Amino acid sequence: MNKSKQNGHKPGKKSKKKHEKKSSALTTKKGNKSQGKPSITKKRQGNKKTITAEVTCTGLTNEGKGIVQWDGKQLEVEHLLPGETAEITLSTSGRYVNTELKRVIASSKDRIKPVCSYYYDCGGCQLQHMNEQAQKRFKQETIDELMKPFGKPEPILTMDHPYDYRNKSHTTFGLNKERQIIGGLYAQNSHQLISMDRCLIHDPKADEIWQTIKDMMKSFKMQPYNEDTGRGFLRHVLVKVGKVSGEIMVVLVVASPIFKGKNNFVKALRKAHPEITTILMNVNNRDTSMVLGGQEKVLFGKGTITDTLCGMKFDISAKSFYQINPVQTEKLYAKAIEMAQLTGSETVIDAYCGIGTIGLIASQKAGKVIGVELNKDAVRDAIRNSKRNGVKNARFYQGDSGEFMMEMAARGEKADVVIMDPPRSGSDEAFLSSVVKLKPERIVYVSCNPVTQVRDMRYLVQNGYKVKGMQPVDMFPQTVHVENVAEIVLK
Numbered sequence: 001m002n003k004s005k006q007n008g009h010k011p012g013k014k015s016k017k018k019h020e021k022k023s024s025a026l027t028t029k030k031g032n033k034s035q036g037k038p039s040i041t042k043k044r045q046g047n048k049k050t051i052t053a054e055v056t057c058t059g060l061t062n063e064g065k066g067i068v069q070w071d072g073k074q075l076e077v078e079h080l081l082p083g084e085t086a087e088i089t090l091s092t093s094g095r096y097v098n099t100e101l102k103r104v105i106a107s108s109k110d111r112i113k114p115v116c117s118y119y120y121d122c123g124g125c126q127l128q129h130m131n132e133q134a135q136k137r138f139k140q141e142t143i144d145e146l147m148k149p150f151g152k153p154e155p156i157l158t159m160d161h162p163y164d165y166r167n168k169s170h171t172t173f174g175l176n177k178e179r180q181i182i183g184g185l186y187a188q189n190s191h192q193l194i195s196m197d198r199c200l201i202h203d204p205k206a207d208e209i210w211q212t213i214k215d216m217m218k219s220f221k222m223q224p225y226n227e228d229t230g231r232g233f234l235r236h237v238l239v240k241v242g243k244v245s246g247e248i249m250v251v252l253v254v255a256s257p258i259f260k261g262k263n264n265f266v267k268a269l270r271k272a273h274p275e276i277t278t279i280l281m282n283v284n285n286r287d288t289s290m291v292l293g294g295q296e297k298v299l300f301g302k303g304t305i306t307d308t309l310c311g312m313k314f315d316i317s318a319k320s321f322y323q324i325n326p327v328q329t330e331k332l333y334a335k336a337i338e339m340a341q342l343t344g345s346e347t348v349i350d351a352y353c354g355i356g357t358i359g360l361i362a363s364q365k366a367g368k369v370i371g372v373e374l375n376k377d378a379v380r381d382a383i384r385n386s387k388r389n390g391v392k393n394a395r396f397y398q399g400d401s402g403e404f405m406m407e408m409a410a411r412g413e414k415a416d417v418v419i420m421d422p423p424r425s426g427s428d429e430a431f432l433s434s435v436v437k438l439k440p441e442r443i444v445y446v447s448c449n450p451v452t453q454v455r456d457m458r459y460l461v462q463n464g465y466k467v468k469g470m471q472p473v474d475m476f477p478q479t480v481h482v483e484n485v486a487e488i489v490l491k
């Protein structure tokens with residue numbers, strides 16, 4: 001048996017799109033020089049040349065891919081670990097070089113057999129071939145390297161059971177070659193549906209529910225939606241689970257508002273899963289890769305679920321953002337509130353506030369909290385959550401955080417602490433320049449993308465602030481993503 005099989009590696013099954021990379025744009029982090037050995041085979045197809053080569057991995061990129069040197073170029077190879085020697089294929093097409101791991105010849109002690117049997121096909125997780133210690137070390141080194149201009153981050157807070165953590169999942173449906181209905185996830189960066197019955201980072205109940213829906217589809221004559229032809233009905237199933245409350249929301253994302261037999265469908269689903277507390281239909285009839293569409297209809301229950309986080313209760317709508325790993329979120333929020341150093345009198349801005357979680361938790365120690373959020377359903381949830389928890393000193397507004405802060409700065413208003421938690425793209429100059437004008441004593445910056453966080457913190461540092469401390473949190477075990485919270489104070 002070859003080494004790749006021992007390691008559970010299934011070569012040659014991936015979508016080609018996944019590997020497409022400009023060799024000139026490759027990350028240089030942690031890479032040393034080492035020369036790839038001469039090619040073993042060469043094939044030419046049109047302008048495309050495929051080469052098999054033996055290479056040695058010298059480091060990892062921020063995306064967890066192995067760095068190798070070949071023919072004077074630095075290339076990335078998925079699922080390859082530092083120190084490993086492997087056989088890879090390289091396909092060159094113009095300036096592009098695609099790589100694929102074929103066989104690990106000398107394996108690293110950090111390599112393990114992925115627990116998930118879909119790992120090499122799916123791409124939703126990127127680090128399952130590393131043991132827990134190696135994942136931790138990789139995330140710490142990545143964040144340490146990125147944050148170097150601002151100091152040394154604290155040791156990352158990891159999770160005891162790094163599986164089953166996602167409280168939100170969405171599944172897509174399609175037909176296999178035999179025209180049987182299948183469900184699963186798209187391979188990363190592609191629309192190739194990977195049929196699966198379990199995702200090990202999802203809540204197990206969520207996977208049971210969509211499996212039931214898949215099995216019900218045939219008897220209800222419900223066809224999966226086909227994005228190429230625009231035909232079919234069921235596009236996705238979104239499941240949200242309240243990990244503490246046990247409440248479960250199921251959203252049937254459909255291509256048309258005409259849902260024949262919906263009452264019987266809902267009845268049958270509830271019979272199979274009495275634990276479901278609400279069912280919604282969301283109509284997405286656009287040619288889009290976005291999961292949810294504009295129209296929403298509650299088919300059963302109250303249309304939201306409630307969950308408990310840091311001792312407070314939160315209503316969550318289908319379209320509202322809610323952190324996907326509540327165990328780690330409690331650690332993250334505790335750190336963010338500690339960094340805010342509230343004494344009971346401060347005016348706190350909770351920017352990009354979602355359903356108001358951080359702001360409402362902070363309100364217990366603050367003078368007043370002002371939350372701002374773009375998504376109107378999330379703002380409605382935040383206002384309801386404020387009432388539900390008896391909070392009297394918090395107000396929530398719908399709007400763009402940048403515009404909101406510019407207006408505050410123009411009115412000469414005051415803020416002592418700004419807590420900001422923008423999406424992956426980070427914040428913008430309108431927001432950051434207004435923060436600089438408002439001059440809060442401290443800024444707590446929560447980020448799920450340290451790359452954009454670095455960019456924004458650089459702006460703040462150039463404009464009178466300094467980074468006092470940083471705490472990375474592993475919110476997304478098995479994946480390359482890292483959450484980081486930074487304490488930033490006026491110089």
Ligand SMILES: C[S@@+](CC[C@H](N)C(=O)[O-])C[C@H]1O[C@@H](n2cnc3c(N)ncnc32)[C@H](O)[C@@H]1O
Binds near residue numbers: 356
């Ligand atoms: C990473 S989430 C954080 C939400 C919340 N702080 C939490 O911990 O649950 C980012 C939020 O920013 C919102 N958002 C995105 N762009 C925005 C903008 N320009 N202005 C205000 N909110 C925005 C999103 O709708 C989302 O709720």
